Amino acid sequence: MQAIDRHIQDEELLGLADGELKPARAAEIEDHLAACWVCRSRRAEIEGAIADFVRLSNQSLAPRIPPSDGPRSLLKARLAEAVQAQPALGWFHQLRVGLSGHRLVYASATLAILSLIGLWLQNSRPGQNHLTEETAALEPKPELTPGAIRAVSLADTCGGPSDKNRAVPLSVQREVFGRYGIATARPQDYEVDYLITPELGGADDIRNLWPQPYGVKNWSAFAKDQLEDRLHEMVCAGKLDLPAAQHEIATDWIGAYKKYVQNGEPAMQRSENGTVYDLAKLSLD
Amino acid sequence: MSADSADDVVAMSLSGVTGVDHRATTPVEEEVIGLFDDLRVPLFRYTLAFRLSSHDCEDVIQEVFLALFQHLQQGRSRRNLRGWIFRVAHNLALKKANSNRRHQQEQDAPWFDEPADHAPNAEEQLVWNERRLRLLSVFDALPDGDRFCLRLRAEGLSYREIAEVLDISIGSVSEYLTRSLARLARADRR
Numbered sequence: 315m316q317a318i319d320r321h322i323q324d325e326e327l328l329g330l331a332d333g334e335l336k337p338a339r340a341a342e343i344e345d346h347l348a349a350c351w352v353c354r355s356r357r358a359e360i361e362g363a364i365a366d367f368v369r370l371s372n373q374s375l376a377p378r379i380p381p382s383d384g385p386r387s388l389l390k391a392r393l394a395e396a397v398q399a400q401p402a403l404g405w406f407h408q409l410r411v412g413l414s415g416h417r418l419v420y421a422s423a424t425l426a427i428l429s430l431i432g433l434w435l436q437n438s439r440p441g442q443n444h445l446t447e448e449t450a451a452l453e454p455k456p457e458l459t460p461g462a463i464r465a466v467s468l469a470d471t472c473g474g475p476s477d478k479n480r481a482v483p484l485s486v487q488r489e490v491f492g493r494y495g496i497a498t499a500r501p502q503d504y505e506v507d508y509l510i511t512p513e514l515g516g517a518d519d520i521r522n523l524w525p526q527p528y529g530v531k532n533w534s535a536f537a538k539d540q541l542e543d544r545l546h547e548m549v550c551a552g553k554l555d556l557p558a559a560q561h562e563i564a565t566d567w568i569g570a571y572k573k574y575v576q577n578g579e580p581a582m583q584r585s586e587n588g589t590v591y592d593l594a595k596l597s598l599d
Numbered sequence: 600m601s602a603d604s605a606d607d608v609v610a611m612s613l614s615g616v617t618g619v620d621h622r623a624t625t626p627v628e629e630e631v632i633g634l635f636d637d638l639r640v641p642l643f644r645y646t647l648a649f650r651l652s653s654h655d656c657e658d659v660i661q662e663v664f665l666a667l668f669q670h671l672q673q674g675r676s677r678r679n680l681r682g683w684i685f686r687v688a689h690n691l692a693l694k695k696a697n698s699n700r701r702h703q704q705e706q707d708a709p710w711f712d713e714p715a716d717h718a719p720n721a722e723e724q725l726v727w728n729e730r731r732l733r734l735l736s737v738f739d740a741l742p743d744g745d746r747f748c749l750r751l752r753a754e755g756l757s758y759r760e761i762a763e764v765l766d767i768s769i770g771s772v773s774e775y776l777t778r779s780l781a782r783l784a785r786a787d788r789r
Contacts, residue, residue, distance in 0.1 A: 324777045324780075324781055325773055325774065325777040328773070328776060328777050328780060329773060332752070332757075332758065332776075334757070334758050334773065359784045360780055360781075360784060362784065363780050363783040363784035364753075364780060366730070366734060366783070367734060367738065367749065367753065367780075367783055368753045370730065370731045370734050370735065371644075371734075371735065371738065371750075371753065372644065372753075373731070374731060374735060375643075375644050375647055378643075378647060378653050379640060379643045379644070379653070380653060380657070382636070382639055382640075385639070385657055385660070385661065386632070386635065386636070386639075388661065389631075389632065389635055389661055389664055389665075390624075390628075390632060392661065392665060393624075393628045393631060393632070393664075393665070393668055394622075394624075394628070396665065396668055396669070396672075397625060397628065488702070492702065497702070519654075520654045521654075
């Protein structure tokens with residue numbers, strides 16, 4: 315047996331507790347521990363610290379971890395998307411694997427020429443290109459903003475004072491801009507909008523926020539405000555289910571506008587004093 | 600209305616956005632979802648050690664499993680997938696933390712993270728809170744490497760796995776763990 319006065323170092327006590335020592339060394343240390351109170355209590359201290367750390371830190375972190383249903387369905391949808399995108403990748407791989415040497419050079423040259431033609435075609439129609447970009451910004455990106463809701467009752471939704479225009483903190487607005495790749499945009503050009511408005515049970519959650527442009531002609535933040543009012547009115551009048559309203563506004567707000575507000579594009583402008591005018595109606599007068 | 604606990608928030612399903620998906624899921628998709636179910640919470644705890652907000656952690660975890668899907672789809676090595684997953688999470692979390700630092704956003708991150716305490720009773724709560732705060736403040740003050748090591752060990756990774764995630768030697772893992780546990784033990788005794 316080893317001399318009792320040569321105590322075991324912390325590192326080896328921990329290695330023993332973690333099962334990380336070579337069996338021969340582990341057996342020697344066990345022998346020592348059987349005879350040494352000092353090392354036994356040191357081992358107990360280390361093991362106590364491990365147990366406390368795991369228990370207390372896991373308990374304190376638990377409230378910061380949201381339930382997994384939402385993220386799980388998001389992942390499933392993104393995987394499904396990736397699977398559907400796969401054949402294109404396979405085709406590209408096959409091309410690369412099947413081509414070698416000269417053939418690869420020719421193929422690359424052909425691809426380069428084709429992309430140049432593509433680029434030229436795109437640039438020769440600037441108006442159309444601009445329009446696509448503008449349309450893309452009218453709706454949120456589902457992978458970034460699927461929408462998120464709170465558990466609310468109809469009484470909460472229709473009874474209390476309206477919390478429609480809840481301010482989004484500036485730091486969160488910046489984060490939304492960052493997620494949408496427009497970190498340098500001017501805040502006054504966008505409304506960081508709740509996709510599902512709090513009035514309809516929308517949550518304070520980054521997945522429920524997106525930057526909605528003000529400067530577009532028709533499908534602007536003003537039109538969406540109008541839709542939100544309309545849906546709220548219908549839900550509270552019992553003409554539409556709350557979950558249905560949440561779903562419609564989260565998946566295709568422009569479609570919902572056409573369905574519930576008016577069929578066709580809104581033609582509205584905001585005057586100096588903030589009143590919204592429906593130009594279509596004004597022109598009828 | 601103001602105190603939304605995270606439990607009440609439900610993200611809308613994407614099925615309505617991308618169109619209902621009628622095809623059967625592939626075995627790789629199922630495997631990835633299975634690993635997501637097993638490892639999301641451990642990964643969440645680990646990425647929180649990078650001082651990220653909850654939604655940043657969630658983003659990182661999504662990216663990890665999308666990368667895992669590509670990894671498996673391309674028929675790459677399946678040796679120790681758990682270690683692989685933690686390594687990718689480590690790298691992505693580090694990248695996110697660095698970019699946050701550049702945007703100086705870390706101070707105002709906890710908008711969505713209001714931890715709620717569940718008290719058994721007032722007295723127990725007091726004692727528990729004191730010990731917890733003491734221990735967690737020691738943990739929080741540890742150097743990054745020590746914090747990551749402890750967290751990975753707490754999630755059940757072996758020294759070899761931790762060494763691979765952090766790209767350090769097994770000897771250093773053992774040294775970091777010993778040093779930080781000694782500090783935690785001292786804090787607990789006080």
